[in-house]
Amino acid sequence: MATPLQLQYLQLFHFDGFPYNTYARLIGQLGSMAALRDADTEIFLQSGIEESWREVILGCLDSAPASVNKHVCPTLSWLDRDAQHALVCYEDPAYPALLKELDCPPPLLFVIGDTTQLGTPQIAIIGSRKASRNGSQIAHWLARELAGLGLTITSGLAAGIDSQAHQGALAAGGHTLALMGTGVDRIYPGHNQALARRISRCGALISEFPLGTPPMAGNFPQRNRLIAGLSLGVVVVEAAPKSGSLITARLAMEANREVFAVPGSIFNGNARGCHGLIRDGAKLVDSVESIVEELMLSGVSREQGAASPASVAASRVGNSGQKSPSCFGSSSGASAAKLCPEETRILLSLGHDPCPADLLAERCGFPIEKVNRLLLSLELKGLLVQGGGRYQCTDTSLPPLSGRPAGFNSSEADNTGKQ
DSSP: OOOHHHHHHHHHHTOTTSOHHHHHHHHHHHOSHHHHHHOOHHHHHHTTOOHHHHHHHHHHHHHTTTSOOTTTHHHHHHHHHOTTEEEEETTSTTSOGGGGGSSSOOSEEEEEEOGGGGGSOEEEEEEOSSOOHHHHHHHHHHHHHHHHTTOEEEEOOOTTHHHHHHHHHHHTTOOEEEEOSSOTTSOSSGGGHHHHHHHHHSEEEEESSOTTOOOOTTHHHHHHHHHHHHOSEEEEESOOTTOHHHHHHHHHHHTTOEEEEEOOOTTOGGGHHHHHHHHTTOEEOSSHHHHHHHHHHTTSOGGGOOOOHHHHHHHHHGGGTOOOOGGGOSOHHHHHTTOOHHHHHHHHHHTTSOEEHHHHHHHHTOOHHHHHHHHHHHHHTTSEEEETTEEEEOOTTSOOOOSSOTTOOHHHHHHHTTO
16 A cells, blocks of 8 residues: 555656656755655756646645546556565655665665665676676676675676576575666566566565566666665676676766676677776776675775775665664674674684684684685674784674683594695
8 A cells, every 4th residue: 555655756756747857856856755845946947847837746746645647556556466565765764875876866666575675785796698607607606605794686687697696695595686677567588587586585676667667778777877876886797898787887986886897708708898897997806805895995095994894884874774784783792693603603712812814713623714704704794803914803792712612623623624
């Protein structure tokens, strides 16, 4: 059931005399439907709307919900059909704060899935629809690892790299968002129907286009600005020199987002776009850590030193009033409740004194590769900091190390050290 406010947004959304871009800019500028109603004539004139049209628009607002535009009715029926169907208007608490930074933020988002995921810290992974086997493996691996660290993976539901990004996030048991260039009820490409259903259960399908909108070439660049706008950064895996992925990367740069590119073979035509991005200043991706490190540094000056993932998330989404997921929360105690047994073991072994990774590996009996992965996860959760090659716990509520952690077996350390 639509709220009166949603009905007002829908009325203007389907009002033929109100150009979409004008509608979006006015809402972004004024911030609310109430402010739009109270705006003086001069603001409308500056947007190219004559006085006579202003009165018609305001009359349209006043008529909702008593008189509903016939084009609104299918959306109302769609909303009532399934609990997963949702409308998120600009004033909704679930509306992503990062999208409000765009010059032309969408007044309405049509969503199938969990609307609370829209405001989570996200990294976009995009690339060629005709991905190589190697590119597909890289996209899947990056998405799986980043989702495992708590980031939401955002992409465009296209064939190739986009699909692999979504699948990688799902394989990690993480969350993923699909931004669509069609109506949210029109899955494109058709062979991604099953994938779309999985995404709606572990994230959301999102579109700014009216229900029933078919795939049209002009819609996808418009969709790409939302991929860039929603994310802390955009990772490009394989892209031809004039591909849509490069449009997304450019939009990300314009929106002051981080841009990453995966290099490839000079004989791979789909690597040329990535190489061009790297020449233009994009961060070269040769590991998951290269992405995480850049996100940790973003939003603060070099003089301030490296920011923790918690502060990066806070600087990007903290002003939205929404809760961050546990791994990006400001409370280390809250994060500690979400730790896996191996992470808890690392923290207990660390205690409160700075310690290098190799000594932690000896204390825990874990291989150094596993320790490095766990340390990265804990650093992302804001539970430890690293300096000078040593790690230190940030949670003073944790008990100090007293002998070996529970379950420690010296023979285990001997065996794992030989692997």
